[in-house]
Amino acid sequence: MTATAAPLKDLSQPMSVTAPKPQDEGRKLGFRLTLPAQVLVLFISLFPLLMQLYISLTDWSPLSGMAWPRAWEMWNNFANYTDLISDNRLWSALGRTLLVMVVCVPVEFLLGLGLATLFADDFPGKRIFYSILIMPMMVVPAVAGYMFYMLFQSGGPVNDILSSLLGTPVTVAWLSDPVLAMIAVMVADIWQWTPLMFLILLAGLVGVPEDQMRAATLLGAGPWQRFRTIVLPRMKTIIIIALAIRVIECFKIFDTLYIMTGGGPGVATETISVYIYKITTQDLIWGYVAAIALAILVVLSVACVWAMKRMARAQGDRA
Amino acid sequence: MNRSLSFEVFRYAAILGALAITLIPILWMVSMAFKPIPEWQATGDALTWIPKAPTLDNFRFIFGESSSNLIVALDRTAAKPILSSLLSASIGTLIAMSAGTAAAYGLSRFGSGANLPLALIQLRLFPPMAVMIPVMIMWSFLNMMDTWWGLALIYGIVTLPFAFWLMKTFFDDMPREIEEAALVEGCSRARVFWRITLPMMRAPLASAALFVFILNWSDYLIALLLTTREWVTIPVYMASLSSSMTGQLYGAKAALGLIAAVPPVVMGILIQKHLVRGLTFGALKQ
Numbered sequence: 365m366t367a368t369a370a371p372l373k374d375l376s377q378p379m380s381v382t383a384p385k386p387q388d389e390g391r392k393l394g395f396r397l398t399l400p401a402q403v404l405v406l407f408i409s410l411f412p413l414l415m416q417l418y419i420s421l422t423d424w425s426p427l428s429g430m431a432w433p434r435a436w437e438m439w440n441n442f443a444n445y446t447d448l449i450s451d452n453r454l455w456s457a458l459g460r461t462l463l464v465m466v467v468c469v470p471v472e473f474l475l476g477l478g479l480a481t482l483f484a485d486d487f488p489g490k491r492i493f494y495s496i497l498i499m500p501m502m503v504v505p506a507v508a509g510y511m512f513y514m515l516f517q518s519g520g521p522v523n524d525i526l527s528s529l530l531g532t533p534v535t536v537a538w539l540s541d542p543v544l545a546m547i548a549v550m551v552a553d554i555w556q557w558t559p560l561m562f563l564i565l566l567a568g569l570v571g572v573p574e575d576q577m578r579a580a581t582l583l584g585a586g587p588w589q590r591f592r593t594i595v596l597p598r599m600k601t602i603i604i605i606a607l608a609i610r611v612i613e614c615f616k617i618f619d620t621l622y623i624m625t626g627g628g629p630g631v632a633t634e635t636i637s638v639y640i641y642k643i644t645t646q647d648l649i650w651g652y653v654a655a656i657a658l659a660i661l662v663v664l665s666v667a668c669v670w671a672m673k674r675m676a677r678a679q680g681d682r683a
Numbered sequence: 684m685n686r687s688l689s690f691e692v693f694r695y696a697a698i699l700g701a702l703a704i705t706l707i708p709i710l711w712m713v714s715m716a717f718k719p720i721p722e723w724q725a726t727g728d729a730l731t732w733i734p735k736a737p738t739l740d741n742f743r744f745i746f747g748e749s750s751s752n753l754i755v756a757l758d759r760t761a762a763k764p765i766l767s768s769l770l771s772a773s774i775g776t777l778i779a780m781s782a783g784t785a786a787a788y789g790l791s792r793f794g795s796g797a798n799l800p801l802a803l804i805q806l807r808l809f810p811p812m813a814v815m816i817p818v819m820i821m822w823s824f825l826n827m828m829d830t831w832w833g834l835a836l837i838y839g840i841v842t843l844p845f846a847f848w849l850m851k852t853f854f855d856d857m858p859r860e861i862e863e864a865a866l867v868e869g870c871s872r873a874r875v876f877w878r879i880t881l882p883m884m885r886a887p888l889a890s891a892a893l894f895v896f897i898l899n900w901s902d903y904l905i906a907l908l909l910t911t912r913e914w915v916t917i918p919v920y921m922a923s924l925s926s927s928m929t930g931q932l933y934g935a936k937a938a939l940g941l942i943a944a945v946p947p948v949v950m951g952i953l954i955q956k957h958l959v960r961g962l963t964f965g966a967l968k969q
Contacts, residue, residue: 389872394792394793404839405802405806409802409806412817416816479697482694493702496705503948504918504940505903506903506918507712507918510922510936510937510940514712519730521707555708564959564963605963616810618903622903623903637810640813641812650816657812
């Protein structure tokens with residue numbers, strides 16, 4: 365990309381010299397073109413954040429009988445933030461979210477990488493297999509959740525397949541057992557998102573130059589050695605991007621999980637998003653929800669800035 | 684590279700295994716959608732994998748035709764939720780694409796809005812759950828709760844990052860000679876954008892719009908919070924489809940799920956080429 369961008373800039377240089385005004389005209393047009401996006405971003409960030417901060421310092425709830433601007437009457441001396449620290453349900457929800465993340469992301473990555481390796485060169489049927497394999501990620505997540513809800517019923521296909529494999533009737537109630545429900549939820553996530561890893565990693569693998577691989581083979585490098593010394597370094601950025609996308613999305617996990625288990629049995633599969641959803645719609649303690657939400661936003665922002673700085677530094681090192 | 688026969692056997696075996704795992708959940712739902720009620724659940728001996736007496740009753744049922752086999756009748760049909768999903772997702776796509784394309788061009792050509800790339804990535808990073816309290820308050824203040832236009836607006840904002848980044852990479856890739864030539868001919872820059880660049884970008888615009896539409900169509904959480912009755916979308920409606928009398932309406936839900944799943948899968952296959960670019964914010968191209 366940088367290779368093509370450079371000569372284009374040179375082309376535009378004489379343009380601005382010959383025509384006196386285009387620079388100014390361009391700036392004005394650029395401003396007008398970016399304005400709607402800027403307005404939308406401000407509309408959804410600045411005001412909501414301030415409102416969130418304000419509400420998070422009070423005991424306000426939609427049931428308290430007053431409009432939110434008057435929430436200051438219910439000022440509670442940062443009690444929401446101190447409550448948050450001792451909220452065990454919050455911490456275990458966070459723990460479960462992280463558990464889903466550390467199980468699902470590596471599994472999806474390894475399966476995706478394995479599949480991508482199989483697809484690296486041409487073979488009969490490649491295109492059609494590829495199209496089918498990436499289908500799960502296009503299925504509406506809520507619908508995928510429903511599919512797996514049906515699959516994991518005690519009289520459902522999963523038990524049916526297990527029964528015929530094991531030779532004895534299996535009638536496990538997957539979604540009503542705390543541990544099994546968690547496994548079922550993870551299986552659904554892996555089913556839906558391994559294709560994303562596969563798709564992205566395959567795009568990276570295809571970019572590895574064939575002649576280098578051939579040269580390495582001639583020099584006696586085995587498959588693992590070729591992979592480690594040629595493929596892996598070239599795919600580093602792509603792997604980081606793929607992992608980052610899945611980590612971020614895993615943190616938000618809601619749709620499939622909520623349809624399958626509703627966070628249950630009890631709170632056995634309650635993740636951060638499910639927990640916030642429940643206290644928003646059932647307990648209606650919006651002041652407290654705002655405090656949790658804001659804390660998450662702050663932590664994520666710090667993590668994001670830190671990650672971007674590290675990536676920029678890594679890129680600087682390579683250049 | 685010389686591939687041995689055993690590798691080819693292994694490859695096909697592995698791929699066939701992956702295909703089976705990929706397809707079983709989908710095919711189970713498809714099969715369920717066409718099953719009559721007695722076949723919904725295992726009866727005594729074995730499961731029905733392929734409907735023995737395929738029927739369209741499930742589809743008729745969700746569109747309000749009373750089914751002789753089901754005691755319950757729906758208090759509302761799937762027609763309105765489908766309309767709601769269609770309206771909110773497509774108008775949302777229009778909002779995201781208009782604002783995103785314009786901003787992407789402004790940044791790509793004139794360097795305006797340099798803050799947008801990072802701001803939009805951050806917008807994408809945050810879990811929607813973490814900003815929903817203020818959004819719910821704002822939406823009810825603006826009388827946009829439980830309306831398709833309220834959903835369309837939030838969809839437009841939520842998918843703006845994708846529209847912007849996709850179009851930015853498309854504009855960055857586009858050769859500028861034609862634009863430069865038109866400028867020399869005396870076209871104004873606005874006219875060049877409107878009459879030359881946009882028509883040239885028809886195909887990328889269509890791919891990006893389909894990509895954004897899939898994302899909007901797939902939403903569940905936002906609609907769950909911002910709609911209550913009148914304008915619930917398909918996933919929200921689907922989740923509410925069960926009754927205390929019949930328990931889970933497996934077949935009816937599967938029929939609805941099938942209707943919801945088909946458009947994005949078809950669109951996704953249409954824009955296969957650009958999926959990687961869209962999913963990685965343009966960082967990667969296929």
